[in-house]
Amino acid sequence: EVQLVESGGGLVQPGGSLRLSCAGSEFTFSSYWMSWVRQAPGKGLEWVANIKQDGGEKYYVDSVKGRFTISRDNAKNSLYLQMNSLRAEDTAVYYCAREIVVVVAAMQYFDLWGRGTLVTVSS
Amino acid sequence: SSELTQDPAVSVALGQTVRITCQGDSLRRYYASWYQQKPGQAPVLVIYGKNNRPSGIPDRFSGSTSGNTASLTITGAQAEDEGDYYCNSRDSSGNHRVFGGGTKLTVL
Numbered sequence: 156e157v158q159l160v161e162s163g164g165g166l167v168q169p170g171g172s173l174r175l176s177c178a179g180s181e182f183t184f185s186s187y188w189m190s191w192v193r194q195a196p197g198k199g200l201e202w203v204a205n206i207k208q209d210g211g212e213k214y215y216v217d218s219v220k221g222r223f224t225i226s227r228d229n230a231k232n233s234l235y236l237q238m239n240s241l242r243a244e245d246t247a248v249y250y251c252a253r254e255i256v257v258v259v260a261a262m263q264y265f266d267l268w269g270r271g272t273l274v275t276v277s278s
Numbered sequence: 279s280s281e282l283t284q285d286p287a288v289s290v291a292l293g294q295t296v297r298i299t300c301q302g303d304s305l306r307r308y309y310a311s312w313y314q315q316k317p318g319q320a321p322v323l324v325i326y327g328k329n330n331r332p333s334g335i336p337d338r339f340s341g342s343t344s345g346n347t348a349s350l351t352i353t354g355a356q357a358e359d360e361g362d363y364y365c366n367s368r369d370s371s372g373n374h375r376v377f378g379g380g381t382k383l384t385v386l
Contacts, residue, residue, distance in 0.1 A: 190375065192321075192377075199362075199364065199377060199378075199379050199380040200313070200315075200321065200364050200366075200377040200380070201377060202366075202374070202375040202376060202377060205375065214373050214374055216374065250320060250321070254375075255326075257327075260309070260327060261307060261308045261309055262308070262309045262311075262326065262327045263308065263309075263311070263367070263368060263375065264311035264323060264326035264327070264366065265311070265313070265321070265323060265366065266323050266326070266332065268320040268321055268322070269320065270320055271320060
């Protein structure tokens, strides 16, 4: 089955660190852009970061720039999010999402999502 | 603040047609995609590009764009269409992705 499975969430104190992982299966992981999207409790979706197929391009939402690092290991079909200096406002379910980017068609969308992993930042 | 603006809530009578809109300057350059999310579940892609539906999405879902406004139309809304709907596109720089604030759809 084509799927994404996130792991690594949990409870962490403010200022702490956490590393999320996302494992892809039954598709050619190295052919796709990949993103992290989060959703705070009772709130909407927020795009966090994405990474190009070869890892050569990475982009972040301003609120996490300098604190979070996105990376991937195509040999392991895995995506990662290293989160440092965590704040209470980073509390959310973090989703891994496969991204389709069609430059010539000015089109970009997320066609496959994991179930998410909950990160809680609290003392 | 989101660069894509959606109405917080919309309601529709069972079997009627409803339009959910998404406004933003970047929509003049880039297509929007639309996602349905039900409580406790991950989002599901329902429309992408000019007006494309992934496999398994009913044809009562359709999309369109005019100027800086993208629209998701559900023709003949069903009870199972209740949920939150989010639009997504790129920001004005073209490098970052952005979601609208979401629209809660109630089917009466």
